[in-house]
Amino acid sequence: MLYLFKELVHKPIMRMNARAFMTAGDAVLIAFFLTLSAVLFFLLPGRLVSAGSQLVIRSNDRVEARYALDEDRLVEISGPIGKTIVRLERGRARVESSPCPNKICTHMGPVGREGGLIVCVPNKVIVTVGKGTPEGVDAVSR
Amino acid sequence: MNEHMRKPARLAMLLALATVIHTAEALVPVTMVWFRFGFANIIGLATLYLFGFRDALVVTLGRIFLGSLAAGLFGSPAFLLSLAGGTSAMFAMGLAHRVGARALSEVGVSVAGAVFHNVAQLAAAYAVLIRNDGILLLLPLMIVAATVTGFLNGLAARFFVRHFQRVAAGR
Numbered sequence: 015m016l017y018l019f020k021e022l023v024h025k026p027i028m029r030m031n032a033r034a035f036m037t038a039g040d041a042v043l044i045a046f047f048l049t050l051s052a053v054l055f056f057l058l059p060g061r062l063v064s065a066g067s068q069l070v071i072r073s074n075d076r077v078e079a080r081y082a083l084d085e086d087r088l089v090e091i092s093g094p095i096g097k098t099i100v101r102l103e104r105g106r107a108r109v110e111s112s113p114c115p116n117k118i119c120t121h122m123g124p125v126g127r128e129g130g131l132i133v134c135v136p137n138k139v140i141v142t143v144g145k146g147t148p149e150g151v152d153a154v155s156r
Numbered sequence: 157m158n159e160h161m162r163k164p165a166r167l168a169m170l171l172a173l174a175t176v177i178h179t180a181e182a183l184v185p186v187t188m189v190w191f192r193f194g195f196a197n198i199i200g201l202a203t204l205y206l207f208g209f210r211d212a213l214v215v216t217l218g219r220i221f222l223g224s225l226a227a228g229l230f231g232s233p234a235f236l237l238s239l240a241g242g243t244s245a246m247f248a249m250g251l252a253h254r255v256g257a258r259a260l261s262e263v264g265v266s267v268a269g270a271v272f273h274n275v276a277q278l279a280a281a282y283a284v285l286i287r288n289d290g291i292l293l294l295l296p297l298m299i300v301a302a303t304v305t306g307f308l309n310g311l312a313a314r315f316f317v318r319h320f321q322r323v324a325a326g327r
Contacts (some may be wrong), residue, residue, distance in 0.1 A: 050299060058293055
C-alpha cells in the first residue's frame, strides 16, 4: 500500500497519461471491445425483440380481448371511469382516446414490438404486445 | 525458509488473499452496485504473471470454492456463475498473456479476462437460470462494464506484481 502511494507520488504528473498506463496493444483491445459493445447495443434489440403479432387487452385485471396485430381495427374498452379507445393500425396499437385526466396512455404513442406495453391506471386498462402463438411458460427457475 | 517450500507458501498466501477479497466482495449489496469489480481477479492475474498459467488457474478455482464456502453460496446459482466466469476469464487471460506477451501489458490481459468473464457468466445465466432471449440484451452493457473494471484491475495487478517482486527479491 505504501509502495503504491510512493509510486504514484514519485512519478511526475505529466507522465501519468494513457501512454504510461497501457501499451498500444491494450488500447487496440479496449477499443475493439468498446466498438463491439456499441455495435451489439444497436443490433441486438432488433434481432432479439421481434415485431409482435398479438395484442392483448386487459381491463380490470381480466383479459378482455386478443387481436392479431396485422389487421386494422378500432376497439372500445369500458373501464371504471369510461371508455378507452384503442386503434390498431399497420401492425401497431395506440390508445386513441381515454377518459383519464392525465392522458399518459395516449401520450405513450404506438407499441408494436414484442413486450410493448401501454397502461392506463385510472381506467384500469392494460395493452400488451405478445408473440402470436403462446409458447407455454416464459422462464423456468431451477 | 526452506528453498523448495518458498513457492507453495507464496501461492498459499496469494490464494488466501484472493479468497478474502472474493468473500469481501460478495458482501457488497447488489442494490448499490449491480455489477462486481472482480477485485479478486487482481490476484489471479498477478499469479499468472508471477508463477504462470497453471498456478493461476489453481488459485482462481481455489478462491472460488473457498470464497463461496465462506459466503455460504457454495452450490448455488451464484457459485455456478462465479465458476463459469472465473474459469473462462483465466483461460482467456492465459491465452492473451501467451499470444500477446509483447503487445499487451497487464491492462490488456486483464481486460480480455474481464470481458470473457462477463460473457461466460451471461451464457451460464442463460443456460441455468433465465432461459429468455431478453437477457442477451445485457451483453453490450456487460462488455462495457468489463472493459472498465478490467482496466482498473489490470493497473492494480501491475502494482501488485511489482511490489511482490520487490519484496521477494529483498527478502
